[in-house]
Amino acid sequence: MTMPDDILAYNRTLIETFRADGGASLGDRRLLLLTTRGRRTGQPRTSPMMYVDDGARLLVIASNAGAATDPQWYRNLVADPHVTVELPGRSYAARATPLSGADYDRQWARIKQDHPFFTEHEQKAGRTIPVVSLTDDEAAAPS
Numbered sequence: 001m002t003m004p005d006d007i008l009a010y011n012r013t014l015i016e017t018f019r020a021d022g023g024a025s026l027g028d029r030r031l032l033l034l035t036t037r038g039r040r041t042g043q044p045r046t047s048p049m050m051y052v053d054d055g056a057r058l059l060v061i062a063s064n065a066g067a068a069t070d071p072q073w074y075r076n077l078v079a080d081p082h083v084t085v086e087l088p089g090r091s092y093a094a095r096a097t098p099l100s101g102a103d104y105d106r107q108w109a110r111i112k113q114d115h116p117f118f119t120e121h122e123q124k125a126g127r128t129i130p131v132v133s134l135t136d137d138e139a140a141a142p143s
Contacts, residue, residue: 030053032051034046034047034073036077051134053109062130066123068126077132081095082137092137097133099128099133
């Protein structure tokens with residue numbers, strides 16, 4: 001499934017603006033750029049997305065705006081969990097890990113409570129919406 005051209009164009013502009021001004025234009029929006037490696041092409045693919053701060057890790061939600069299928073970026077990181085995270089003023093290599101079990105249940109409940117539109121996405125999608133932990137590779141490395 002491909003994204004409509006208008007969404008692709010919006011995302012390209014958002015990525016360019018984010019990189020040009022270091023995220024200053026975002027204001028209070030919690031947005032990061034996630035770069036995955038295309039599972040078929042091997043090419044880098046960057047997606048802007050909302051994130052939730054969870055201490056030493058960031059969480060991103062593969063709701064795909066309530067679509068019945070997982071977004072391409074999620075499929076890519078399942079194939080290769082080595083990703084790059086760009087935040088205002090910081091970029092780093094990270095490991096992407098889909099949450100499961102009690103951790104998933106706890107975080108998904110908290111995310112839906114704090115951001116009710118994800119409940120609508122879940123109902124519309126009719127699938128389990130993945131939540132992915134992004135952990136800084138350097139911070140996770142043993143010293």
